[in-house]
Amino acid sequence: MEHVRIAMVSIPRDEAKEIAKGVIELRLAACVNIIPKIESIYWWDNKIHNDEEALLIFKTTQLKVEALIGYVQENHPYDVPEIITLSLSEGLPEYLNWIIDEMGKESD
Numbered sequence: 001m002e003h004v005r006i007a008m009v010s011i012p013r014d015e016a017k018e019i020a021k022g023v024i025e026l027r028l029a030a031c032v033n034i035i036p037k038i039e040s041i042y043w044w045d046n047k048i049h050n051d052e053e054a055l056l057i058f059k060t061t062q063l064k065v066e067a068l069i070g071y072v073q074e075n076h077p078y079d080v081p082e083i084i085t086l087s088l089s090e091g092l093p094e095y096l097n098w099i100i101d102e103m104g105k106e107s108d
Helices: 014-024 061-073 095-103
Strands: 003-013 029-043 048-059 081-085
Touching: 003 014, 003 061, 003 095, 014 029, 014 048, 014 095, 048 061, 048 095, 061 081
Parallel strands: none
Antiparallel strands: 003 048, 003 081, 029 048
């Protein structure tokens, strides 16, 4: 069985929906959750930044991860966007199978 993956991306709030829709339209993920309000504190360019962002959680498969990362990188406003992927080891089999099934379909 193909490996299901979760990808997480932080992004400025006003750009979250556009990136999520683009990923879904290209069938690079079966589902995207948008957590609309997170606060990120981090080092960048030798300064501490404190930004209000959204968090995108993508459900995809290993075969789509590379294309998903490429799409996000190309369309994200940050020079180095946070893109983290995780393998799933467990979950409701019917849900995991749904993700795999959706990822096997062609985009419209």
